[in-house]
């Protein structure tokens with residue numbers, strides 16, 4: 526304590542005027558350590574997370590057929606994914622119930638992120654197949670990426686690096702805490718069949 530961990534004088538002369546942002550944790554992604562060995566459910570990280578602990582797996586919310594979790598390699602802070610528990614690769618593989626719940630949980634994810642982080646916009650999307658950019662192609666997942674003005678700076682282009690202002694465990698805790706109340710109020714939007722529930726005026730949600 527009180528001693529520097531590393532002595533900068535041992536790093537030799539400065540070669541340019543650029544500052545460095547060291548992100549050694551990115552090597553896990555670059556090295557592909559979390560890529561499934563094959564397309565089976567037993568090798569699938571999403572199936573493992575679905576069966577495991579919420580905090581460990583960064584699970585934000587669980588429904589009857591689908592669940593929502595934080596992306597371990599986020600494009601932005603709050604980058605969520607909504608996916609079925611079932612290990613299926615395609616959007617057309619979903620049952621009617623899964624299709625509805627995936628859509629409803631995506632809406633709730635947008636509402637929760639809006640309530641907690643007030644982003645200016647969202648990117649939503651599913652990559653079908655590795656050729657289309659799916660990291661885990663064997664298990665369908667819908668990305669929900671909050672966007673802020675100016676969030677796409679030079680870092681990802683020049684440095685293949687994304688600066689993120691909050692630790693994933695903290696983001697998970699905040700979103701998981703906000704989810705139930707937001708989901709409950711979303712049940713009361715016009716058009717939702719909630720017997721006896723008072724219908725709010727449009728635009729009054731969350």
Ligand SMILES: [Zn+2]
Pocket residue numbers: 565566569570571572573611612613663664
């Ligand atoms: Zn799976």
